[in-house]
Amino acid sequence: MKQEIGSTPQHGLRCQPMNIAFTDSWLNSMQGLRLVIPTGCTVAGTAGGDGPEISRSILISAPFVAIIPVGAQLAAVADNNPAGWVIALKPGVLGQVSQLAFDVVPRWSRFWNPFLREAAGTLTTLHHADLIDAACADAFADVVSVHVALRYGHCAGAAVPDMPLTRQMLTRIEAFVHEHIAETILVGQLAVLVHMSASNFARAFKTATGTPPHLYVTLERVKFARTMLCQQTPPLVDVGARAGFRTQQHFTEVFHRYTGVTPRAYRLAHRTVGS
Known part of the structure; x- marks a missing residue:
C-alpha cells in the first residue's frame, strides 16, 4: 500500500x-x-x-x-x-x-x-x-x-589556493546578482561586496570562475530569462525587463547570442516538449 x-x-x-x-x-x-x-x-x-x-x-x-x-x-x-x-x-x-x-x-x-x-x-x-x-x-x-x-x-569560508576570493565571497556575489537581476549591476558594486577595487576584483573573479564579472552577469540574466520562459507565461517584454535587459531588442539579441534561438522560439520549443 x-x-x-x-x-x-x-x-x-x-x-x-x-x-x-x-x-x-x-x-x-x-x-x-x-x-x-x-x-x-x-x-x-x-x-x-x-x-x-x-x-x-x-x-x-x-x-x-x-x-x-x-x-x-x-x-x-x-x-x-x-x-x-x-x-x-x-x-x-x-x-x-x-x-x-x-x-x-x-x-x-x-x-x-x-x-x-x-x-x-x-x-x-x-x-x-x-x-x-x-x-x-x-x-x-x-x-x-x-x-x-x-x-x-560547504567550506564557504575557505579560499581556493591562488585565488583571493573565498567561496563565501563568491556566494555573496551570486546572491547579490540574483537579488538585483532586474537592475543595472556594475563591476564596482560587486567589488564593494568583497572590499576590493574594481580592477583587482575583475582579475580575481576571472581567476576564480574563469569568466569576467560582466559576462557572468549577462549569462545569469540569460539563465534567469530561460527559467521564466519555461515556467511562466508573461509577455516577452516583461521577461526581458525582469531579467535586466534594457530593451526588448537587446534582450532578443543577447538571448540569441548565447542560446542560438530567440526568446519566442525558446518558449515555443519548451511548450512543444512539455505537451
Whole structure:
C-alpha cells in the first residue's frame, strides 16, 4: 500500500506541498532551516525574528526560492490555493561535514537556483500524477539538503589556493546578482561586496570562475530569462525587463547570442516538449 506524504510523523513530512506546509504543526516544530519554493503565481510571505529586537520579513515568488529559519511564520499572499513546496533541510545528511556547512548557510536569503526550480517542477509533476510517496519525498528532501550544504555552506569560508576570493565571497556575489537581476549591476558594486577595487576584483573573479564579472552577469540574466520562459507565461517584454535587459531588442539579441534561438522560439520549443 502506498504511503502518502505526511502519513506518519517519521516519514514524508520534510517535503510538503505548500498548502499543507502552512498548517503542518509538526513541520513548524522542527529545528533548522526550511527551503521555500513557490510555483506558478503564488507569492509567499515569511516573517520572524533573529533575536529579541531583530525582526525579518521577505516575500518570495517564482522563479526565486528562499531559505528561512524553521520558526519563521509562513503564509501565502492573496492566494487561497498556494502552489509550491516547503522542504525542511536536514543538516546531518552528509554527516559532520554538512553539520558544519549548515552553520554558514545564510538565513533569510532569497535567490534564484535553477536546480532547485527543476526539483520543484519534478515534485509537482509526480504529485499531480499521484506517483510520490513518503519515501520518495524524503529522498527529494535529502538531495536538496545535500545541494544546499554544498552550494551555500560547504567550506564557504575557505579560499581556493591562488585565488583571493573565498567561496563565501563568491556566494555573496551570486546572491547579490540574483537579488538585483532586474537592475543595472556594475563591476564596482560587486567589488564593494568583497572590499576590493574594481580592477583587482575583475582579475580575481576571472581567476576564480574563469569568466569576467560582466559576462557572468549577462549569462545569469540569460539563465534567469530561460527559467521564466519555461515556467511562466508573461509577455516577452516583461521577461526581458525582469531579467535586466534594457530593451526588448537587446534582450532578443543577447538571448540569441548565447542560446542560438530567440526568446519566442525558446518558449515555443519548451511548450512543444512539455505537451
